[in-house]
Amino acid sequence: MASTSSNETVTQREQSIVLEDVKLMYTIFADVPPKTKLLMLELHRDNHMEYLLRGLQQLGPSFCALDANRPWICYWILHSIALLGESIDARLEDRTIDFLSRCQDPDGGYGGGPGQMPHLATTYAAVNSLITLGDEKSLSSIDRDKIYRFLLSMKDPNGAFRMHDAGEMDVRACYTAISVASVLNILDDELVRDVGNYILSCQTYEGGISGEPGSEAHGGYTFCGLATMILINEVDRLDLATLLDWVVFRQGVEGGFQGRTNKLVDGCYSFWQGGIFALLQRFHTIIGESMTLLDAGQANCADSPQTTVESDISDGEESLHGTSSSGDEACAIQQGVNFGNVDRKSIEGRAEREPLFNSIALQRYLLLCSQDPGGGLKDKPRKGRDHYHTCYCLSGLSVSQHCWSKDEDSSPLPRVVLGPYFNLLEPINPIHNVVLERYREAQEFFARS
Amino acid sequence: MESDEGERLPMSRRPEWSDVTPLPQDDGPDPVVPIDYKQDFTETMDYFRALYRAQERSPRALSLTQEAIRFNPGNYTVWHFRRQILESLDADLHEELDFVERIAKSNSKNYQIWHHRRWVAGKLGSDAAIKELEFTKKILSLDAKNYHAWSHRQWVLQALGGWEDELDFCQKLLEEDIFNNSAWNQRYFVVTRSPFLGGLKGMRDSEVSYTVEAIMANPENESPWRYLRGLYKDDIQSWVNDPKVSSVCLKVLRIKSNSVFALSMLLDLLCHGFRPSEEFREAIGALRTSDSEPLDSDLGKAICHVLQLVDSIRANYWMWRKSKLPVAV
Numbered sequence: 001m002a003s004t005s006s007n008e009t010v011t012q013r014e015q016s017i018v019l020e021d022v023k024l025m026y027t028i029f030a031d032v033p034p035k036t037k038l039l040m041l042e043l044h045r046d047n048h049m050e051y052l053l054r055g056l057q058q059l060g061p062s063f064c065a066l067d068a069n070r071p072w073i074c075y076w077i078l079h080s081i082a083l084l085g086e087s088i089d090a091r092l093e094d095r096t097i098d099f100l101s102r103c104q105d106p107d108g109g110y111g112g113g114p115g116q117m118p119h120l121a122t123t124y125a126a127v128n129s130l131i132t133l134g135d136e137k138s139l140s141s142i143d144r145d146k147i148y149r150f151l152l153s154m155k156d157p158n159g160a161f162r163m164h165d166a167g168e169m170d171v172r173a174c175y176t177a178i179s180v181a182s183v184l185n186i187l188d189d190e191l192v193r194d195v196g197n198y199i200l201s202c203q204t205y206e207g208g209i210s211g212e213p214g215s216e217a218h219g220g221y222t223f224c225g226l227a228t229m230i231l232i233n234e235v236d237r238l239d240l241a242t243l244l245d246w247v248v249f250r251q252g253v254e255g256g257f258q259g260r261t262n263k264l265v266d267g268c269y270s271f272w273q274g275g276i277f278a279l280l281q282r283f284h285t286i287i288g289e290s291m292t293l294l295d296a297g298q299a300n301c302a303d304s305p306q307t308t309v310e311s312d313i314s315d316g317e318e319s320l321h322g323t324s325s326s327g328d329e330a331c332a333i334q335q336g337v338n339f340g341n342v343d344r345k346s347i348e349g350r351a352e353r354e355p356l357f358n359s360i361a362l363q364r365y366l367l368l369c370s371q372d373p374g375g376g377l378k379d380k381p382r383k384g385r386d387h388y389h390t391c392y393c394l395s396g397l398s399v400s401q402h403c404w405s406k407d408e409d410s411s412p413l414p415r416v417v418l419g420p421y422f423n424l425l426e427p428i429n430p431i432h433n434v435v436l437e438r439y440r441e442a443q444e445f446f447a448r449s
Numbered sequence: 450m451e452s453d454e455g456e457r458l459p460m461s462r463r464p465e466w467s468d469v470t471p472l473p474q475d476d477g478p479d480p481v482v483p484i485d486y487k488q489d490f491t492e493t494m495d496y497f498r499a500l501y502r503a504q505e506r507s508p509r510a511l512s513l514t515q516e517a518i519r520f521n522p523g524n525y526t527v528w529h530f531r532r533q534i535l536e537s538l539d540a541d542l543h544e545e546l547d548f549v550e551r552i553a554k555s556n557s558k559n560y561q562i563w564h565h566r567r568w569v570a571g572k573l574g575s576d577a578a579i580k581e582l583e584f585t586k587k588i589l590s591l592d593a594k595n596y597h598a599w600s601h602r603q604w605v606l607q608a609l610g611g612w613e614d615e616l617d618f619c620q621k622l623l624e625e626d627i628f629n630n631s632a633w634n635q636r637y638f639v640v641t642r643s644p645f646l647g648g649l650k651g652m653r654d655s656e657v658s659y660t661v662e663a664i665m666a667n668p669e670n671e672s673p674w675r676y677l678r679g680l681y682k683d684d685i686q687s688w689v690n691d692p693k694v695s696s697v698c699l700k701v702l703r704i705k706s707n708s709v710f711a712l713s714m715l716l717d718l719l720c721h722g723f724r725p726s727e728e729f730r731e732a733i734g735a736l737r738t739s740d741s742e743p744l745d746s747d748l749g750k751a752i753c754h755v756l757q758l759v760d761s762i763r764a765n766y767w768m769w770r771k772s773k774l775p776v777a778v
Contacts, residue, residue: 009626010593010625011626011628011629012628056482057481057483059482059483061486061490064486064487064520066484066523067486067490067521067523067524068524069523070482070484073482074481095477095480098480099477102480114475114476114477115498115501115526117526119525166529166532167529167564168560168563168564168567204634204637205675205676205682206634206675206679214603214638215600215603215634216596216631217634249671249763260630261630261671262671262672263630355765357765357766358765
């Protein structure tokens, strides 16, 4: 029951309201029969696709407020579609390339719409969109020489970047600039110079990273700062132990992540915070290697009473992991699912590791609390869907499904994918947040050209 | 026809605009993510594009940017052009602050507004400090964790001054909501950067006392725990050796509920060389839910084990921490 004590502060009151909503959802889930459970955990792929394709083709008048973010809307939609393993038809692809070309400034970089000033964030969104589309026509539509000049012109003498001409300077600007430069293979010493000092000055006493020096540690900026430091090969300058300790505490009993200490859970941080774990695992050898100490082949978690290790009911799956009562049931449900589409031989003896966050609890939050059954994903119960949350909830879902694999090319075991195995999304490159395969194609393309 | 004040004469029928040819958006024949713009929006932006292309920095251009911003306060190009016009016209920037305030009322989480505000306040200089602190205070009274408002406030303090009452301001916000991590962060900012206080070293004793009190009142509140650790940033030895730190851990452990942060801090202390007395061992032993297993002789391992139980969402993390513990002494 939500406490109605008048002594509660605003933070406590808001938190207990959200917790009530989430608990209610999990209680309903715990009480329904197994078949219904399975349905509840389903990723509504068809409805999400319908919602995404509709947005790509028409947006209502309320989107006037996002008129300076149209490449972002493209990216949120196209990346979501790619995560779902789908693609758009050739005609729609051509229309996207044409539209984004109209957002490209004659002097380099992309603006929020045709005729708008070039901006680092929309440049990032446009480049990631074109990489997600992926073919030669799409990739060659990016004017790399001019983008390089634009990036350089956004660099401040202190090493950080400004979002646009005389615009705001922050960690987001640094990330979008360095990410774009790296993926387009135009990153050089001049762009890198002193940006690490700026990021370092933004790591706070809490361990996370803030938007500007002095501000509060925040999930979005922590992701951006960490990814930047990895790309410029200066990640060891950060206090990673404290950063890890900070981010691990951002996951709440709801299963999802909050963006800052004592703030509310929000589905979009599934990526911003969850992605931090993927970055540390994949790109930081010291933490990454020691994470692999926890090998799934052994009876890992055997000394953890929260983890149920259940023997197989039907087909010899070795163990199931869950970390709370409702999770256990969710996992138990998986056993009833037909894994017919998985080659059992290929997944035996695969190298696995436990992620340092609770990936099953995160998937449960995303599927039960952040999903609009009519299509699209959202922040939390009672909130509405939007393209931004759809993109980052799905990105976080992909991270939580794939973070168990040591090797980024192996498909996850069914037991680490909550719900039916067809919930499995495409893996991403977590630094740029584009689907891994498209990232590799782009990397190859820009290495050649 | 509606007869409310929102009724608007199309620009094409206003004589003062008759010399301007509106410039439509170059969306192409078949754009993706097309927005079903309202007619007023399209017309305003068509005129905006025309003036922007011509770089017309005139009073009418200034008022047009105002209209365009009302339609979409996120359009950074419009804001940028507006700044250029304000400069060219040498406009009254106090009025500009009032305009920003009106827009911010309904859009307080938008980068452009705050960037613009910073630009205007920077032009006005230290005279604007009090007004800016008041403005952010007003925004924070509606949402005490507004990230942009806090960043702006920090910029104001550093660029324009006004540090004198800032610790009191933090104090007041923390009295209202001791869980407000943004206020804790601001407190840290003030303690470490205010030219009127003695810096971290000079403030540490009183800050530790304040923080310990906050922890004892709400041991489940993560903010003061992180703050406490922050007070010893770059001085780990003092943190390990200060009995006030270890004793607040012990006190909380003895309450036997909400012990996660106390356990976590004690674990960190141990990892950095803290030598625990028998009291700590007893307090940890008393937290075990079952007596079937003996308490691990390595206190670090015992703490990780308890944390795996009481903080199950982070069970993997605690297990990993256990695997990384320094060899017990």
